[in-house]
Amino acid sequence: MPYSAQDPPSRGSALPDFVLRQFDRGHPDFDHRQLYAILQRGIRESVLAAGSRLPPSRMLAQALGIARNTVVHVYEQLALEGYVQARVGRGTFVADMGPRLSPVAAPDAARQPAPPRKNLSRRGQTLVADAGAARLQWGAFTPGVPEVRLFPSRVWSRLQNQLWRAPTPQHLSYATGGGDADLRASLADYLQGTRGVVCTPEQIVITSGTQQSLHLVAQLLADPGDTVWLEDPGYWGARSVFRALGLKPVGVPVDGEGMAPSSRDFRHPPRMMFVSPSHQYPTGAVMSHGRRRQLLDFAAVHGGWVIEDDYDSEFRYGARPLPALQGLDRHGRVIYLGTFSKTLYPALRLAYLVLPRDLAEPFARALGELYREGQSPQQAVLARFMAEGHYTSHIRRMRGIYGARHDALIHAIRHHFGGQLPVVGGDAGLHLVLGLPAELDDRVVVEHIARTKVVARPLSLYHMRQPAPAKGLLLGYGAVREEDIPANFARLAHAVQQFL
Ligand SMILES: Cc1ncc(COP(=O)(O)O)c(C=O)c1O
CATH class of the missing domain: 1.10.10.10 (Winged helix-like DNA-binding domain superfamily/Winged helix DNA-binding domain)
Structure with a gap:
């Protein structure tokens, strides 16, 4: 009626x-x-x-x-x-x-839920309605973006010129096999040495970004209707891919030790568990050893998969980076995802999967079948960049720069708010979370902040549970110079103060 x-x-x-x-x-x-x-x-x-x-x-x-x-x-x-x-x-x-x-003029209309579009498939409608990528991807305090102005472009262009002086047919024709062999060899060395990942080059497949890695994982290891545990709050990019492919995301709350499944959750084993154990996104929690073992054992017993997203753990200030969960896996149940988006620059669109031995070949095959492998010349340049030591020295340099920016942001927060607002997850990565009182609508606060030409993202957008149980602002410090932090934060603080 x-x-x-x-x-x-x-x-x-x-x-x-x-x-x-x-x-x-x-x-x-x-x-x-x-x-x-x-x-x-x-x-x-x-x-x-x-x-x-x-x-x-x-x-x-x-x-x-x-x-x-x-x-x-x-x-x-x-x-x-x-x-x-x-x-x-x-x-x-x-x-x-x-x-x-x-x-108010929404700062990034792409994050507003779009109206359903009748001419799209159901899957298409969900994808567009839930789209999380913001249009504005640069400036204070855009989260998740590295300092691209300091990318060593002179070294890169020298290596690129070398390659383009005499490219081989292999560089310019269709590629097969999971990625440039030299790049996979350099990566295997790097991952073993710095992240404790146990692998050979043959277990690595190069992709065009984490989103593509996730697509492959979801298509090859799960069927429509299978459940996948996602951290709540967590990375909306993973949720979008899984939902678009017909999987059933189940939000599992996160506490100070990472993903925290309840005994009820454990009664319903999922097909996959998507986690960011080294630096939970976005809260920054580090998964405890006990939880790591628990998830690995659970996956081994029930034949599930642990999808480990290790997206920015190179940047840890103070303590040493923690080894990857993959290194603890004795049953071949972990799919490790890495990316060059944070260590180099996002537009490069190069990332990688480290797979259990028997999965590497089918994944490489599926990659060719579904998307065709790409960017062979870029992969070859990156291989040379790593082999000559530029990659590790760039990371070392950037760690120092981000550490100084992180300190400047913490200083600005203390200066304006004292201890009034908590800072969460501030000792690693490229962002932190400034907590807000739970009764505030952080989306409204963010819209207000945008009027001052400063970017922040509302924590509630990363929550599956709505209303979100915690409110806050994600603030990135990769895309703002240290000396520009005080003035930008002062504008943000002024906007926030009107709500307190
Ligand atoms: C949690 C998380 N994982 C992975 C990525 C990297 O994605 P990509 O490799 O597609 O750039 C991001 C980028 O923002 C991220 O926030």
Whole structure:
């Protein structure tokens, strides 16, 4: 039954239409997530005016053909976050959020949930609606981006020129076999020496980025409908790939020792467990030895896979980098993922998988079959870059630079906030998390910060559980010079202070 006007729901708002138009019963998202997103967007964009009444839950449930409990749950969630107010005996009303929620130019529209697009497949709709990649990928305090201005481009162009003076047919034709042999040999040495990864060059497959590595893993090791455990909060890039390929992501909370499955979780063994044990993304937790053993044993007993994302552990300030989980694996259950995006530059699009022996050949074959191997000349240049020692000296140099930026950011945080806001995960990588009070909407805070031409990402975007149990700002220090940190942070702090 369509929503009827027996009980006009709201003063001056087009609520039933607005919701009915956007709600898609075929959408693979859970009903409550979809309805929550529609209503939240409506309130934030003032399509639903402050003071207007939401339709009674029973009526809205009927109009949408969903369970009433779902609507009740969504209303409760919105009330908890201050978007609406429940008035006993009168109904649920859109709250007056004051200037905080006035519509502002979103800093990165790509992160706003996109409306469902009817001409796309269901999978396509989910992919686009959940797209996490932000448009703005540079400047203070964009997380996850290294200092590309200091990339040793003169050395690189010298090596590149050498190659292009006499490229071989192998460099310029279709490649097969999992990547440049010299690059795989250099990588095997590097990974054993610095990350404790146990492997031969034959176990390495070179890809065009972690996203492609994940695609291969999901397609070769899981079938649609299989479950995959994801850290919650965690890397949305992995979630996007797994969901697009029909896997069922299950969020597992993270604590100070990394992914923390409950005994209930352990009763339902997943096909894969995606973890970032050396530097949990985004909280920075380091997985304890006990948890590493627990996951490895669990995978061995149930025939599951541990997918280890080791994306930025070269940059650890103070303590030595921790060895990879892969080095502890005695049963061939770990797929290790690495990337050159953080150590060199993201546009290079080169990454790698380290696979159990029997999987390397099928993975190389599937890579050729699905995508064709790419960037052979770049791979050859990188092999030379590593063999001549430029890679390790670049990492050493950048570790010092990022360490100084990290200290400058911590100093700025203390200067403006003292101990008022906690800093999480600040001793490694290229970003840290500045905690915010749980009752704040960190997305609104981030929109406000964007007006000051500073980038931050809301922690809640990395959570699968909604409302997110913790709020905060991801702040990267790779793309901002040390001397520019105080002024940029002062602008950010001023914006944040208005919410405290
Ligand atoms: C957790 C995590 N893993 C891996 C990557 C690297 O992805 P790629 O190799 O596709 O650049 C990123 C990039 O931001 C990341 O945040």
